[in-house]
Amino acid sequence: MSTENNVFLGIDAGTQSLKLLAYDAGQKEILHVCAAPLELISRDDGSREQIAEWWLDALRQCMSELPAEIKARVRGIGVSGQQHGFVPLNKAGEVIAPVKLWCDTSTIAECEEITLRFGGVERCIDAVGNPILPGYTAPKVLWLKKHKPEAYAELAHILLPHDYLNFHLTGKIFTEYGDASGTGYLNILRREYDRDMLAAIDPDLDLLPLLPPLLEADATVPLGEQARQAFDLPAGVKVSTGGGDNMMAAFGTGSTKPGVLTLSLGTSGTVFAHSDKPAIDPHGDLAAFCSSSGGWLPLLCTMNCTVATELTRQSLGKSISECEQLLEASTAGANGLINLPFYNGERIPNLPHARASLHGMTDTNMTPANLYRAAMEGATYTLRRGLDAFDRAGQQFTAIRLTGGGAKSPHWRQMIADVFNLPVEIPAQQEGAAFGAAMQALWACEGQADDLPALIGEHLAVDETMGCVPIAENVATYATLYQQFQDLLGKQYPEIQ
Template identity: 35%
Template sequence: MFLGIDLGTSAIKAVLIDAAGKVRATASHALSLSNPQPRWSEQDPHEWWQAAQSAIEQLLAEAGREGIAPRQIAGIGLSGQMHGATVLDKADRVLRPAILWNDGRCDAQCVDMESWPGFREITGNLAMPGFTAPKLLWLREHEPQVFERIAKVLLPKDYLRLCLTGEYATDVSDAAGTLWLNVAERRWSQRMLELTGLPQDAMPSLHEGNAVTGYLNPALAERWGMQRVPVAAGGGDNAAGAVGVGIVRHKQAMLSLGTSGVYFAVSDGYLARPEQAVHSFCHALPGTWHLMSVMLSAASCVDFTANLTGYADVPALLADAERTVARSNAPFFLPYLSGERTPHNDVHAAGAFTGLRTDTVRADLANATLEGVGLGLLDGIEAVDAAGLQANDITVIGGGSRSAYWTQMLADIIGRPLTLRAGGEVGAALGAARLAYLAAEPGAALEDVCEMPEITAVREPDAARHAYYREQRQPKFRALYRQLAGVYRVRGTT
């Protein structure tokens, strides 16, 4: 048996799989979030550890009811929310609440980082407030008494590793999101650390995701009735999620339709396109990288329109949209409710309905929303294509993948087949468990451990619909963003 633990923003999740890859038990524990000031987002690392212990103990209890003993567990893997800054002193005391990936306080520090010589060439990415390094620059400027006491900086999942094993370690997929990693060479960049004001020994040791980073400490092993099993390096949440759904080989890709929208494509070599806000990261497996486009509001836009227009729920919106014939003069929707990352990197971008007429009905707004999210995702996919990585095998996951109508629309917009698989909402905890399997059993075949789930449907694009979206809707969609961008940017800075 192999245990995967995923430290999310809203909950800790744990999953237990057997050697055949079957999920045998699951558990979770909710987490709280603190927003002490506008644009601030923080969590207490001590709460992470308390929640992790609760989730593990729940999972062991569930497994016990199925006749599975804790001593059957052969390895543990970790996954977690990326970019969070967890700062410790020399005694491993937490110096302040962790600053999370969705914290926006350090935009000024990002501007400074972009002026550093060789910054984009080394990191492969834009400096964005979500990343870790600008958070440390903010601490150096605004909380110098904290900064001066920092002995170690850990990413969220790696604080759990410290609690489990006593080791300071991370994996290259998570480290790539710090802006301290030379992503092409998969090593810490001395230059980026020096410019931040940190020594290299403030960083955890670096490992591939399927490497052993330590062993469960004796006290915990005794308490849980487990052996001192190896703990794998694991991966950042997106990389671990990809491992969980079998997206591990060159030109494989997944499109995640969650609250945000993520297009994740695997490469067997380093590629980057920071000028279009494409994320260039290491994958959680040796010799692989990935490019990622991130859309901040995807399925959340559908929730927004359902609430705005009085639908009972999202399924009612989808059903009404499907019953309505799309019109050539249909409204447009810009899906930038929370700003946007790829390809615009525009914190001031805003959502909008345009082209409303006297005969516009709410089903038109529903279809405009579904289409607008699709056109936004297409912008991100084309930015990844422009970096030199065009994937033709795209698996759709996330809550939005349950809609046959929307996934067909997306296939028509993108112009490529979209594959749906069993368990398409698999979380990163499964990927963490698979990485634990690979760490504990080095001889295990990647294709066996990271098998892709069974195909349940394939949405083939309709050539006529694709031509319509490409020739008529996409150019107008992009023009609307350009026309409105200045309006919202001025409003956002006054």
């Protein structure tokens, strides 16, 4: 093993777990990966919360498992975090309430209130680039004011999950444009906090001083001495700005230049691509986000991706390998079953009150194989709507880079290729967001701000054995099935038309 200090750590704090990855940039090798599970607080009102201390406990566990010989060679750290979460701190830097997460839908009333005060949905899109949706941070701030006024009275800092982990590592409060653009109060056109939107959130309090300073994507901050000693890391370690999990997955899949479409099959599903200019979708389906590499990252997010397949798998009492076998026993279209997989409501289309439903049931098609395929197809169709949105924006692609837990399924990979009618490529480094965070740390520490695509190309490999191409017969079948899904969606929810 090399003795150079050329190891970069990627930390990814997701909904289900926190992962730690160690990458040797000299050897171009992932040296270590570990994970610690995270709990989720769910309530019937749509609340989805976590306790910030859980992330720190998980980080301590993962760091304790990192071999000493790897720790001794760490040069940089990058942090990826689930987007949109609201971590409220007081003046002492203490968390004063549970963290409302990206999948929290309890803020519908607050979204409507903010949107009305700001002047309507169209003005939101025109002025800041995005509508105010339940998943975003903005309505969570107003929710805290209305529902926990004692905590709100103490509020001194408004952080995102990845900001909070950076604060723990460095002792400094800061953020960057990519994750900040998922709050609803960053103007993605001017790349600055929008004072009018902040006033719409709380007309009685100037929220601007509570927001973290925005650092450029390639900036670094020294690792704090307290964290350095706690984790037994060498002197001189730098922490990059990090970003939201999707922004870091863009580093980890190569979506740092135009033309590369990334699709992430995780708890949530996302479709995103790099853009050199702001990409505003007048329909509001594509979130107009900044990237964490200095550009923009238009993105469509669904709230029910592996949620759909996992809930179905658990209901069937099957293992993942058994469900893969079930897919072999079914055909495209699940013999007429269509699953609208809105188990947690849905973000795009914007249906926070929606619930999952199964359609086309007969006395012959209610088999485990068809039930599981319908869940996978429903999750895939909702993501396929993202390609329609990119078409409207004039962006075309030659292949899909697939990441996330669902990418491990060969049947799902082929389904994506057939439904999207694009070849599917699988990065050899499977932990997209964690690997991407390590890549951002490498990029920032190397000072290669003007040559990011080349750096990514040097370190990112594609696993040729896992890729697949569309099958013409399946493409034609799925084109018809996708339209049937769209027709059913429109009938069930005419408000999205």
